[in-house]
Amino acid sequence: MSVKEKLQELIKEAEMSIQLVKNIHELNEAKSKYLGKKGAFQDIMKLMKDLPNEEKPAFGKLTNEAKQKISGYVNEQKQLIEEAIINEKLKSETIDVTLPGKKFEAGNRHLLSQIKEEIEDLFIGMGYEVMEGPEVEIDEYNFEKLNLPKNHPARDMQDTFYITNETLLRTHTSPVQVRTMLDNTEKGPIKIICPGKVYRRDADDATHSHQFMQIEGLVVDELTSMADLKGTLLVAARKLFGDKREIRLRPSYFPFTEPSVEVDVSCHNCNGKGCNICKGTGWIEVLGAGVINNNVLEASGYDSTKYQGFAFGMGVERMAMLKYGINDIRAFYTNDIRFNKQFK
Numbered sequence: 098m099s100v101k102e103k104l105q106e107l108i109k110e111a112e113m114s115i116q117l118v119k120n121i122h123e124l125n126e127a128k129s130k131y132l133g134k135k136g137a138f139q140d141i142m143k144l145m146k147d148l149p150n151e152e153k154p155a156f157g158k159l160t161n162e163a164k165q166k167i168s169g170y171v172n173e174q175k176q177l178i179e180e181a182i183i184n185e186k187l188k189s190e191t192i193d194v195t196l197p198g199k200k201f202e203a204g205n206r207h208l209l210s211q212i213k214e215e216i217e218d219l220f221i222g223m224g225y226e227v228m229e230g231p232e233v234e235i236d237e238y239n240f241e242k243l244n245l246p247k248n249h250p251a252r253d254m255q256d257t258f259y260i261t262n263e264t265l266l267r268t269h270t271s272p273v274q275v276r277t278m279l280d281n282t283e284k285g286p287i288k289i290i291c292p293g294k295v296y297r298r299d300a301d302d303a304t305h306s307h308q309f310m311q312i313e314g315l316v317v318d319e320l321t322s323m324a325d326l327k328g329t330l331l332v333a334a335r336k337l338f339g340d341k342r343e344i345r346l347r348p349s350y351f352p353f354t355e356p357s358v359e360v361d362v363s364c365h366n367c368n369g370k371g372c373n374i375c376k377g378t379g380w381i382e383v384l385g386a387g388v389i390n391n392n393v394l395e396a397s398g399y400d401s402t403k404y405q406g407f408a409f410g411m412g413v414e415r416m417a418m419l420k421y422g423i424n425d426i427r428a429f430y431t432n433d434i435r436f437n438k439q440f441k
């Protein structure tokens with residue numbers, strides 16, 4: 098067999114076996130079998146030394162052409178294998194755009210946050226500023242400066258969570274008003290509401306919680322009256338419980354206000370006719386209020402002959418319970434998502 102014939106045979110064999118190769122690993126093996134250092138051309142090259150000199154260039158040309166051909170087969174097969182890999186990948190990653198999408202449910206704010214913000218917004222609309230303060234307070238701001246002297250029953254260990262003799266968990270947000278009055282170096286007018294958590298040593302039941310939320314308001318100015326208080330609370334009651342609501346004030350007592358009142362709103366459920374929400378009276382007690390006690394003004398550096406003002410306080414849970422007919426305060430804190438979802 099001539100060298101030419103040997104080369105033609107090698108080319109044919111290589112073409113066939115390379116075409117049968119299925120993956121890159123096999124292809125690399127085939128490549129080194131035909132084109133590698135110890136490959137099929139090694140034996141053919143050995144024949145060169147026995148050839149007459151004049152035939153050597155033609156022999157070299159033929160072997161080079163053969164190598165190029167085989168190299169071409171390798172490249173073609175490589176391309177085919179790579180295409181097959183891509184096609185396989187595309188097939189496995191096909192997205193069916195007609196499938197229904199995954200539903201992401203948007204959550205909602207906790208009802209207490211919603212009510213708190215609703216109340217904040219309505220007072221901001223009347224020119225109030227929102228103030229916050231610490232939940233761990235000193236006795237002086239929580240009691241002393243609010244006209245609750247040392248022997249007052251509210252200061253009993255049974256009613257208040259004391260941390261030390263002088264520090265405690267605030268029992269109302271009133272110390273925030275005290276701090277605002279003390280911080281006001283010009284001793285000028287104040288118009289604020291103070292929302293936040295408060296703590297009392299109550300046994301938890303359907304209507305009591307050792308921790309709950311209050312919003313208190315304070316207005317200090319040179320010309321304020323009980324009429325301003327009543328007008329303010331009427332606006333608030335109508336914003337929260339509906340345009341048709343009326344309010345009534347009943348005399349009461351708080352150490353920090355004098356005179357003090359309890360405020361009822363006409364029942365939004367029965368329009369005042371009497372139902373189980375208003376216990377047949379047509380009225381629901383919603384908050385406490387009054388004219389700031391002179392002792393309280395003086396304790397925080399205000400001249401009570403020049404300044405007066407009014408204050409009010411409400412429980413946020415109570416507002417929410419009345420508005421939505423919720424009969425157990427514990428529903429707010431047990432984190433049952435089904436409860437929260439009802440107030441979307």
Ligand code: 2U9
Pocket residue numbers: 243269271272274275310311313314315351353354384385386387389393408409410411412
């Ligand atoms: C200062 C002066 C006066 C805040 C007031 C009430 C009346 C009141 C209760 C409502 C239900 C608390 O959450 S509740 O238990 N609050 O009735 N709060 S007047 O009076 C102040 C506060 C601060 C310096």
